[in-house]
Amino acid sequence: PHEELFRPSPDREKDKASFIQAVKNFGRYNVRKRGHVEFIYLALRKMQEFGVERDLATYNLLxxxxxxxxxxxxxxxxxxxIHYPRQQECGIAVLEQMEKYGVMPNTETEFLLIQTFGRKSYPMLKFLRMKLWLTRFKNVNPFPVPRNLPQDPVDLARLGLRHMEPDLSARVTVYxxxxxNDSASTEAPxxxxxxxxxxxxxxxxLARHNPARPIFVEGPFSL
Structure with a gap:
């Protein structure tokens, strides 16, 4: 029943502004907030479509x-x-999606959870666990990759090789x-x-190696 709120007008794109407007319209037209659980679940499914799945302010708005x-x-x-279990499960679903996309909750998130569910609640317990573990695991990868990977296969191969080679002075060569001319493909080749x-x-x-002698690469070896 809330699908029409997420259908932007023809002259607007599906972006953060239109998503926020949809959430605000729900509160404006539904003062008593009936069906808020269904609306929040729907909004969680729509976040990636609107490109706000990594935006902390949008999660706090939800x-x-x-x-x-x-x-x-x-x-x-x-x-x-478990007082009001359905609503608590919905609150946990919001936090779990934040955890999935690596979004760190802040003090505003904590205030909203306390105001809604209280300190002795399961969403608040989930929040405390996220504050503990996300801060520890956020930078645990010594070889981080960009959040948005390049689409060009050459750039993607260059990025992968940079992670495979530990020597920072190594040089990437592209041939x-x-x-x-007889290629008939209409897509970008x-x-x-x-x-x-x-x-x-x-x-x-390699410069010292005799070109007449072949090189044998042994492997792969399990780590």
Whole structure:
């Protein structure tokens, strides 16, 4: 029933501004926020389509859709038996999608969760775990790759070779050939190419090697 909110007008694109406008329209036309759980699940599915799946402010805007002070447990029994489980599961789904795309929650996220579900809730427990582990694992990869990988196969091969070669002084060499004239492909063709990388030590070793003697490369070896 909320699909029409995410259908932008013909003169607008599917971007962050139109996504935020859709979320605000839900709160404007539905003051009591009936169906907010279904709307949030729908918005989570639409985020990648609008290109906001890595935007922290948009996730906080979705958490702000929840009615405030309604789902907070008032006594120990409500905390034990998961007060409003459907809404808590929806809040956890928002945090899990943030975790999937590596979005770090901030103090505003914490404030919204406390205001909505209280400190003794499962979304708040998920938030605390994310604050602990995401900060530790965020930069754990010593060879990080760009978030948006290049689409050109030559650039992609160059990036892969840079990660394979530990020597920073190694040089990447690209050999490309033009397409034959009888090529009838209408799409943007990929030129035949060979991409290689060599360190100065490898180049010196090859320079000393006898060209008449073949080189044998042993492997692969399991690590």
């Amino acid at each position: 958490l702000d859709v929840f009615p405030k002070e309604v789902f907070r447990p008032r006594n120990v029994f409500q905390r034990i038996f 490309q050939m033009p397409l034959p 990929t030129l035949p190419h060979i991409v290689g990388i060599q360190s100065p030590d490898q180049q010196a070793a």
